[in-house]
Amino acid sequence: RDSQHADIKYSSKWKKWKKASSKSLKKVLSEAKGLSSYLVLWRHEIHSIEGTFGTGIQSYFSFLRFLVLLNFVIFILMFSFITLPTIISDYGLFNSTVDNISLKNIEYNCTIYEPSGNKGLVYFYTYLQDLLSGTGFLELTRLFYGYYTVDAVWISVMRYNLPLAYLLATFAYLALSLLCIIKRSVEGFKQNLVHDADPFQSYCNKVFAGWDFCITDPNAARLKHRSLQYELQMDLEEERLKQKIADRTIKEELRIYSLRIFINIIVIAILSGCFYSIYRVTVFSQEKSNVSIRNDIRTDSDISNTNFLANLLVQYLPSIVITLANFIGPQIFSFLIKFEDYLPAFEITLTLMRCVFLRLANIGVLLFSLWSQILDCAADKCEPCGYNYKLYPCWESDVGQEMYKLMIFDFIIILAVTLFVDFPRKLLVTHCSCKLVQWFGLPEFRISDNVLEIIYGQTICWIGTFFSPLLPAIATVQYFIIFYIKKISLIHTRKPADKPIRASSSKFFFLAVLLIGLLLAFIPVGVSIASIPSSKACGPFRNFNTSWEVVPDTIHRFPKGLQQVLFGMASEAFAVPLFMV
Helix, strand or coil: CHHHHHHHHHHHHHHHHHHHHHHHHHHHHHHHHHHHHHHCCCHHHHHHHHHHHCHHHHHHHHHHHHHHHHHHHHHHHHHHHHHHHHHHHHCCHHHEEEEECCCCCCCHHHHCCCCCCECCCCCHHHHHHHHHHCCHHHHHCCCCHHHCCEEEEEECCEEEEHHHHHHHHHHHHHHHHHHHHHHHHHHHHHHHHHHCCCHHHHHHHHHHHCCCCCCCCHHHHHHHHHHHHHHHHHHHHHHHHHHHHHCCCHHHHHHHHHHHHHHHHHHHHHHHHHHHHHHHHHHHHHHHHHHHHHCCCECHHHHHCCCHHHHHHHHHHHHHHHHHHHHHHHHHHHHHHHHCCCCHHHHHHHHHHHHHHHHHHHHHHHHHHHHHHHCCCHHHCCCCCCCCCCCCCCHHHHHHHHHHHHHHHHHHHHHHHHHHHHHHHHHHHHHCCCHHHHHHCCCEECHHHHHHHHHHHHHHHHHHCCCCCCHHHHHHHHHHHHHHHHHHHHHHHCEECCCCCCHHHHHHHHHHHHHHHHHHHHHHHHHHHHCCCCCCCCCCCCCCCCHHHHHHHHHCCCCHHHHHHHHHHHCHHHHHHHHHC
8 A cells, every 4th residue: 555655646746747847848839939930031021011001911921931931942952962062072172072974975066065155355244144144154153054064072982973963952842842832821721711611601701800900000991991891892792793694594695605705715816826926036036046146255356246235135035025925914814804794703713813824824835935946856956966956055054044034034024113113103193183193093012913923933943943053042032122122112102902802812822823833843844854855065964865864873773672662663553643642
């Protein structure tokens, strides 16, 4: 009995200590979490925006912060596994040496690669052109694929396989992006299901739980009042339209469906025109650029005869046409949707999806145009290299330059619109009492348009990172600056939309479109890795027919048993079900 009492006493002390230590640990973790919240990027700025303009606009800036952090992580990943080993080997750190790629059974013509370097006295605007287009001195830096011609880096006795690391780092940044988007989208999806579960519940949510208690600004409160009033009016209008649809005669339905078919034919014609224009200008730009720039060694006498603006215009022609298509297309879609007689909510969704398709498909058409030139094998242009080596001795760097130009031009447009359109318009509205000027008023800060803008840029970054490993660093800096540009624009030159989208719906929509952009990025990167012959004049995969061949080549060096396991995992019987899951 005494031993039982001792056990009970010991057990109770253990439980008390365990309970006390658990409380202490929870308290420490809670305090650590509270302290870490002060380290969150733009915490104060985003809370201030939320208090002034509501959660809808706040969700856009939170989304922009997510992309800044995601690109920074991707940059760290690519820099650590691809760029850093080459820096270590170049400077001989840690007793490191390098094994350059020794070419095996490759025709000499395939190995000729002479980037358009600058020799002699070079004018300043030549450097500016190179900076904007990724040619010249930039083409020879670590920014582009063509620089990495190392087979292995020896750090002491350890052999670092750079081609394999390059490929695995590419898979890693795509997988990391996918996991981050899925993890973040789960919360928005749950909230979206709750809001869309039942119409009556939606009314109750608006009436009894629709107020945004984060708002502290009187103007924002009035805006929120109008927003709730607009949402209730739209709900009532939607119910009225549903009743009107139910009461339609067969003749009216035939008229509506005929009109919708006709309008969709117009939409398809507009999309086809945009795609064809992008294809033609890309082919023209590539041919002119390769003839006038790439094959020339530029000296001071050559440059004096070169029209700087004309060269720059030719190189940026695809970017200009894509930007014009991205601007004009949505305006036409917004006008045409009014005649299709859809419900208001579906009108917004359909217009947005058409705009998403236009923006992302434009990138796809640009890449298709490049591939058609790279694989243009008419008149034996591809013999014996497997690709058009005369125009594209290092085609991966060429694709990287196109993605680089798209990102730079996109940023220039965002900056130019704010400085040269929004600010002058703000001054006119503020200081001019003309009725026409006051009727135009300040432009609205449309959340959906701004989100599509940065998702377009992020898709370019995902595609371009394989061809330009340091592109995520440029995207990180670009989105960091865009945050402040958009913040200044929101506060000083634009007004919040009178018809805002709900924060919970917007978060899920942003991530759903971002996921579409990522899935689109998988296609060109996958095709470039698995199907198109790798350049024999540059890059880490010079000795392989395709970039993917480095994987089986590495596996063949493993023990037989491990080889069978890995090849079994790579077979269709295993890979396809895994991909579906």
